[in-house]
Amino acid sequence: MVNLQPYTDPMYFIILLLALLPLAIALYFGKRLSWYEVIVSLVFIFLMFNGKKYHEGYAIILFMIWQWLLVWAYTLYRKKSNNTVVFYVATILAIVPLFLVKLAPVAHWTHVSTLLGFLGISYLTFRSVGMILETRDGAIKEFNPWLFLRFMLFMPSISSGPIDRYRRFVKDITTVPDREKYLGMLEKAVWYFFLGFLYKFVLSHILGTLLLPRFESLAILSASVHHGWSWWLVPVMYTYGLDLFFDFAGYSLFAVATSYVMGVELPMNFDKPFLAKNLKDFWNRWHITLSFWFRDYIFMRLVFMMMKKKWFKSRLTTSNIAYIINMLIMGFWHGLHWYYIAYGLFHGVGLVINDAWLRFKKKHKVPHNKFTEVFAIFVTFNVVMVSFLLFSGFLDKLWFK
Amino acid sequence: MAVKEEVIEILNTIIGEDINDQLDDDFFDSGLLDSMATVELLLDLESKFDIQAPVSEFNRDEWNTPNKVIAKVESLIG
Structure with missing residues (x-):
């Protein structure tokens, strides 16, 4: 069949x-x-x-x-x-x-x-x-x-x-859509299909199908004699994280391209997430429709309720608690495994720290130039990669299975 | 006070700077208003003008500049 x-x-x-x-x-x-x-x-x-x-x-x-x-x-x-x-x-x-x-x-x-x-x-x-x-x-x-x-x-x-x-x-x-607009959508659709092919069938294939399993078996092998730690975890982390992006972004491009052909402007899901300058910026660029769904339907509603009913005196406490609840729910949504929940908590706490840093930066004169910007992108990228390693469930396999 | 001045005053307080010379600037793009500040804005507008502006009515494209917020508030009052 x-x-x-x-x-x-x-x-x-x-x-x-x-x-x-x-x-x-x-x-x-x-x-x-x-x-x-x-x-x-x-x-x-x-x-x-x-x-x-x-x-x-x-x-x-x-x-x-x-x-x-x-x-x-x-x-x-x-x-x-x-x-x-x-x-x-x-x-x-x-x-x-x-x-x-x-x-x-x-x-x-x-x-x-x-x-x-x-x-x-x-x-x-x-x-x-x-x-x-x-x-x-x-x-x-x-x-x-x-x-x-x-x-x-x-x-x-x-x-x-x-x-x-x-x-x-x-x-x-x-x-x-009028003809001119529709032709524009078709043009974009063609581009998205081909970009999707590159992401999903070339890059994700190399990363996820060819490389990742090898790194994973090497990590498992070496961790079994080094008390659960292995330097192979580093390539596992980057390969998994990049594969996650190319696989999912490739799929999303296909979905958006198909919907454009059908004359529907489905919103985009990714916007160069690895160029994010901080964690908040990252969530405006990564799995955007999910993160905005959570922002509008959970975060903002939660803040609205907490502020209206004056549960907490400070605005800061309110937003920090909302961040953590918001991201925890996102973690639970992925599945009821410790590593998904830990992933949610990681990002909740990450956003709290990120906010504190942004406030600090506003108050004090922190140098800002091209170099610090590249450094910020580098740090954000690595923080995100660590969170994806957690998310992958590979640590669960490595330590508890 | 006219609606316009009152809205601008609320925005100034929330954003923490004078927005009188950027009434058509997108404050989401510029990062002046984040989700937290947006909720504060909605709550302040709600109590000041006694209007209902629920979070899901809040379409970012219709609320992204001071002038648009003023227009929205005027339409919700009227």
């Missing part, structure tokens, strides 16, 4: 572009073939979960019915009333499937993973929770089942983002 995993082999791209061709021609002539777009999305999602992965196909249907009912019910409720408890219950219910799927491997519930898990569940959960939060705020007023399904099941970004926002997405799919 045919199973097509998104953006994995040359055949996928050929089939994808052929399927999108009628859509592109129509957009060029100022028409949007909504029905055709939905059918293409559904067919590709079906192919993703066809064959051996059929159980994931059932899981996504189950998930969609659940979220559909939930967002619908909450919107209906919100028109009449606005109780905070109901809002929390709705949010928790939206997260429950993802939570169970993340808990399953730790609790050894294989049947739960099979029943509820599917590729992309985390990303779909973000979309749905985002809608509930905006409905709570009154930014989304109506539940439109058709637009809801199109938003949730937009094929280019279904497996791993970028995470779009409902109102932004709806603006795009209910209009048609």
